[in-house]
Amino acid sequence: GIQVEQSPPDLILQEGANSTLRCNFSDSVNNLQWFHQNPWGQLINLFYIPSGTKQNGRLSATTVATERYSLLYISSSQTTDSGVYFCAVTIITQGGSEKLVFGKGTKLTVNP
Amino acid sequence: EPEVTQTPSHQVTQMGQEVILRCVPISNHLYFYWYRQILGQKVEFLVSFYNNEISEKSEIFDDQFSVERPDGSNFTLKIRSTKLEDSAMYFCASSSITTGGGSPLHFGNGTRLTVT
Numbered sequence: 001g002i003q004v005e006q007s008p009p010d011l012i013l014q015e016g017a018n019s020t021l022r023c024n025f026s027d028s029v030n031n032l033q034w035f036h037q038n039p040w041g042q043l044i045n046l047f048y049i050p051s052g053t054k055q056n057g058r059l060s061a062t063t064v065a066t067e068r069y070s071l072l073y074i075s076s077s078q079t080t081d082s083g084v085y086f087c088a089v090t091i092i093t094q095g096g097s098e099k100l101v102f103g104k105g106t107k108l109t110v111n112p
Numbered sequence: 113e114p115e116v117t118q119t120p121s122h123q124v125t126q127m128g129q130e131v132i133l134r135c136v137p138i139s140n141h142l143y144f145y146w147y148r149q150i151l152g153q154k155v156e157f158l159v160s161f162y163n164n165e166i167s168e169k170s171e172i173f174d175d176q177f178s179v180e181r182p183d184g185s186n187f188t189l190k191i192r193s194t195k196l197e198d199s200a201m202y203f204c205a206s207s208s209i210t211t212g213g214g215s216p217l218h219f220g221n222g223t224r225l226t227v228t
Contacts, residue, residue, distance in 0.1 A: 041222050048216035097167035099157040
């Protein structure tokens with residue numbers, strides 16, 4: 001099956017620093033989403049980004065589908081950015097339906 | 113903004129007991145899903161549901177699991193006889209059309225199931 005690899009697995013930043021999280025996937029996908037899992041376990045939609053670049057405040061994401069990777073940029077990080085960031089790709093199953101395949105995540109800790 | 117609502121937020125049960133996890137998807141959504149996350153691990157697909165039937169299920173979704181849409185708003189996951197290894201966060205999700213067709217998947221806040 002498809003492999004979704006995220007790097008780095010762990011990242012520690014000082015408040016105000018910038019960072020780039022990477023997601024590589026091993027096969028063609030229909031779509032890609034980035035999620036933030038906060039300390040309470042909630043999965044928050046960040047981006048729905050099959051290709052191209054999107055920005056939302058201090059966050060932006062770029063997906064290059066032809067090269068099978070996506071990047072999530074966090075600028076001027078804040079302590080509230082702490083948590084786990086997941087990349088998830090949409091694949092079509094053998095039965096013809098869809099499912100998301102998640103990476104293992106990048107655990108981000110932003111220190112004051 | 114409409115949300116996917118899950119109840120309860122936390123459930124503790126004894127091994128062998130039946131549990132029902134409840135979800136209210138976003139009202140105009142047509143595709144419904146359950147995902148599971150064992151503590152510290154990645155989120156895994158369990159089952160997808162469309163047009164009142166299961167469209168796909170993973171190998172995790174064995175005979176102990178079932179899903180139901182008993183009315184026009186609720187979507188439930190039942191575990192008939194819980195095992196210790198069923199302890200996990202269970203997420204319900206929904207989308208208006210297929211994610212490949214242009215719709216993101218919206219997740220609920222999860223139900224943390226603890227089997228003792």
